[in-house]
Amino acid sequence: MIEIYFNYLVYGWIAFAIITFLSLFFIKQPYGRHASDKFGMMIDNKLGWIIMELPSPIVFSIFFFLGKEPHTSMHYVLYALYMIHYINRSIIFPLRTRTNNKKMPLLIALAAIFFNLVNGFVNGWYLGNHAISNEPIILVCLGFLLFIVGFYINNKSDHILLNLRKDGDTGYKIPRGFLFEKITSPNYFGEIIEWTGFCLMNIQIASISFVVWTLANLIPRARDHHQWYLEKFSDYPKQRKRIFPFLY
Numbered sequence: 001m002i003e004i005y006f007n008y009l010v011y012g013w014i015a016f017a018i019i020t021f022l023s024l025f026f027i028k029q030p031y032g033r034h035a036s037d038k039f040g041m042m043i044d045n046k047l048g049w050i051i052m053e054l055p056s057p058i059v060f061s062i063f064f065f066l067g068k069e070p071h072t073s074m075h076y077v078l079y080a081l082y083m084i085h086y087i088n089r090s091i092i093f094p095l096r097t098r099t100n101n102k103k104m105p106l107l108i109a110l111a112a113i114f115f116n117l118v119n120g121f122v123n124g125w126y127l128g129n130h131a132i133s134n135e136p137i138i139l140v141c142l143g144f145l146l147f148i149v150g151f152y153i154n155n156k157s158d159h160i161l162l163n164l165r166k167d168g169d170t171g172y173k174i175p176r177g178f179l180f181e182k183i184t185s186p187n188y189f190g191e192i193i194e195w196t197g198f199c200l201m202n203i204q205i206a207s208i209s210f211v212v213w214t215l216a217n218l219i220p221r222a223r224d225h226h227q228w229y230l231e232k233f234s235d236y237p238k239q240r241k242r243i244f245p246f247l248y
């Protein structure tokens with residue numbers, strides 16, 4: 001019975017991601033360079049990142065460890081990959097940002113907390129209560145490789161972006177080198193590769209929903225960033241695509 005409700009919840013969650021994707025072609029996510037006080041009360045940017053991302057590893061862990069399914073070594077590998085990503089995203093990344101005195105709308109933090117609570121629950125509950133799906137070993141290895149490559153691309157790109165600023169600086173420069181020569185948002189491209197790899201290691205409704213949400217959040221944001229660079233910098237390299245090398 002619980003299983004049926006859970007499946008309905010995830011179908012609804014995927015439908016909500018598709019609606020969000022379509023809406024984001026009309027509304028820019030108002031944080032970072034697109035931040036706006038039109039969305040109500042503002043909070044500190046760094047603090048916002050920590051409080052909005054921390055619910056994900058906490059909720060994921062709770063439901064993973066409460067799960068009834070005997071945990072195999074593959075369960076723990078997937079658990080570890082998720083946690084490595086989120087310890088970086090919720091603690092290390094925010095502490096490294098150079099966004100002194102910058103603010104984000106409280107509404108954005110609340111929306112992200114909601115996303116992370118549901119996504120952490122969906123993925124933690126599923127992994128904790130189900131056997132690992134029986135993917136061919138070649139697919140599991142490919143998924144693992146994609147996760148590692150995606151994690152590397154995501155972190156190296158974020159590292160380049162974070163180092164564009166000197167201490168106290170909060171402005172923007174054109175990022176150069178690495179995949180920035182091909183696309184505007186390699187950090188987002190890396191994130192999409194990561195969760196696609198995670199999904200290939202254990203293909204099921206929860207991990208698929210995470211890939212759909214990652215695409216829904218990051219493709220429109222990459223498009224907005226690309227447009228913003230073109231408007232802001234007359235010398236912005238014209239050959240760069242938005243998020244997928246050679247494609248878009």
Ligand code: NDP
Nearest residue numbers: 032033097099158161162164171172173187188191214217
């Ligand atoms: P951005 O690329 O907008 O910014 C990353 C950081 O670099 C920010 O601190 C930003 O400062 C700074 N920065 C960006 N561009 C420049 C520039 N040209 N010059 C100087 N500094 C710059 O990424 P997001 O903040 O949107 O996302 C951060 C991470 O979170 C990414 O790795 C992303 O993949 C991940 N993420 C994942 C989501 C998912 O659904 N899985 C959703 C959203 C993000 P500032 O904030 O001042 O602009």
